[in-house]
Amino acid sequence: MNWAFVGASTIASQHMMNAVRQQAGNEVTWIVSNSPDRVKVWAKEHNVANATTSLEDAISDPEVGAVYISSTNEKHHAQAMAAIAAKKHVLCEKPLGMTLQEATEMVRAANAARVTFGTNHHxxxxxxxxxxxxxxxxxxxxxxxxxxxxxxxxxxxxxxxxxxxxxxxxxxxxxxxxxxxxxxxxxxxxxxxxxxxxxxxxxxxxxxxxxxxxxxxxxxxxxxxxxxxxxxxxxxxxxxxxxxxxxxxxxxxxxxxxxxxxxxxxxxxxxxxxxxxxHSLYVMGVSEFVAATEGHGRPAADGPDGVKSLxxxxxxxxxxxxxxxxxxxxxxx
CATH class of the missing domain: 3.30.360.10 (Dihydrodipicolinate Reductase; domain 2)
Incomplete structure (x- = not known):
């Protein structure tokens, strides 16, 4: 499964990039960031093929199966909703949103779209x-x-x-x-x-x-x-x-x-x-998320878990x- 990373964050670079690449057949093929300069440098440093400031560019790629969101908190809702609408599995950093309404809307949308939704509670x-x-x-x-x-x-x-x-x-x-x-x-x-x-x-x-x-x-x-x-x-x-x-x-x-x-x-x-x-907390979390996207079990922390912690x-x-x-x-x- 190919992944799009949304947010050129520290957690993405220090923990999640390796966690995804530890999963057989999984690769990060897109990085999305608001900063044109940062996203290009980040992609080069981490050997990611595609860098963009447009979320639409990444989620319109039919080869992308999952989106990992580690942007600042106020962006989570809109980005997750766009990824879900594109029928991508979503693993989102906590907190899921700024309000309870945002978080519940994200999780219910994922359920309706029949895509896997996880909260990255490591x-x-x-x-x-x-x-x-x-x-x-x-x-x-x-x-x-x-x-x-x-x-x-x-x-x-x-x-x-x-x-x-x-x-x-x-x-x-x-x-x-x-x-x-x-x-x-x-x-x-x-x-x-x-x-x-x-x-x-x-x-x-x-x-x-x-x-x-x-x-x-x-x-x-x-x-x-x-x-x-x-x-x-x-x-x-x-x-x-x-x-x-x-x-x-x-x-x-x-x-x-x-x-x-x-x-x-x-x-x-x-x-x-x-x-x-x-074991690595993040490798374990991504492993269980990937298994869930394949119909085996559930993410370590799913959408309702994220709603409840928020x-x-x-x-x-x-x-x-x-x-x-x-x-x-x-x-x-």
């Missing part, structure tokens, strides 16, 4: 997160009482730009990181947050968007979730904890694009270090703005 493809999910499903911690995610990092200079300066482009730590933590929570606990309370702040790293957030979520099972996301913490590291009636899981350094970190299970019998595979993030932002508890609206999914 963390659920990691060996560490899949090992943690298995421990929970096996009952190793008993009934889950709480989940804590510490995802406060320092956003590298080369990734800042619109993420810290442009609300119109979908910037801010909430659409950038809270969506990840929402998907991780849903993936691990296999249930959807019901209500959220939150606070957010801006330290001055950028202008016009929040760069730090803390929130507490209630789950239908009665479990509580606490998350902390930030762009401003250079030395904090990241961690994930699951606490239950029979044990606790401590996972350090696993909220990352790389297959690293350590997992410890603590129960009444002592401490157990949990091994996990170190819904939680939007609810967190509303709760932080209003100071009120917010019920999460999943738009019918």
């Amino acid at each position: 963390l659920r493809c990691s060996g560490s997160h899949r090992a943690i999910r298995k421990l929970i499903a096996q009952g190793r911690v008993g009934k889950v009482l709480s989940l804590r995610i510490h995802h406060a990092v320092h956003l590298p200079d080369h990734l800042q730009g619109w993420r810290i300066n442009s609300a119109d482009s979908g910037g801010g730590v909430i659409p950038d990181i809270v969506v990840h933590d929402a998907d991780v929570t849903r993936f691990l606990l296999q249930e959807d947050p019901a209500t959220v309370v939150a606070q957010m702040t801006s330290s001055g790293m950028g202008q016009g968007v929040e760069d730090s957030c803390m929130s507490v979520w209630t789950m239908p099972s009665g479990a509580m979730v606490m998350t902390h996301e930030s762009f401003t913490h250079p030395f904090a590291g990241s961690s994930l904890e699951v606490h239950g009636t029979q044990g606790s899981i401590f996972a350090n350094g696993v909220m990352t694009q790389r297959p690293v970190g350590a997992i410890t299970l603590v129960t009444e019998v002592g401490r157990e270090e949990i091994a996990f595979p170190d 819904s939680v993030a939007l609810s967190v932002r509303e709760a932080a703005k209003t100071g009120q508890r917010v019920e999460v609206d999943y738009g019918g999914f």
Whole structure:
């Protein structure tokens, strides 16, 4: 299957290009970017045959079967809708859109067109997160009482730009990181947050968007979730904890694009270090997406997964703005 990449982004160059090329018979044949100069340089650097500023050029190519979208957030909806109308499979970066309505429209359009739609939530493809999910499903911690995610990092200079300066482009730590933590929570606990309370702040790293957030979520099972996301913490590291009636899981350094970190299970019998595979998160995610386009299984994170992670993030932002508890609206999914 040939792919068109929409957005000459860092994630596309550092992770997704190799992930696609690792799939037998798959190649990236188009790169689309708004900048004529950037798109030509990017295509040459990555050996992509066709470079254009016109999405229509790429999706009108009958040899293109899939479109990967990693443009700025405000462009996702229109680009995905155009690709779906052209009967292309779509793998879109999170968040799917700027609003719940945009995200649900994309997913419903893909369903109607009978094309595969995936959300590129890479963390659920990691060996560490899949090992943690298995421990929970096996009952190793008993009934889950709480989940804590510490995802406060320092956003590298080369990734800042619109993420810290442009609300119109979908910037801010909430659409950038809270969506990840929402998907991780849903993936691990296999249930959807019901209500959220939150606070957010801006330290001055950028202008016009929040760069730090803390929130507490209630789950239908009665479990509580606490998350902390930030762009401003250079030395904090990241961690994930699951606490239950029979044990606790401590996972350090696993909220990352790389297959690293350590997992410890603590129960009444002592401490157990949990091994996990170190495969590429992105190769795994693209592999499962490609299989889904061929009628085998589903993407690691499908369209409804993307809708739901966005819904939680939007609810967190509303709760932080209003100071009120917010019920999460999943738009019918």
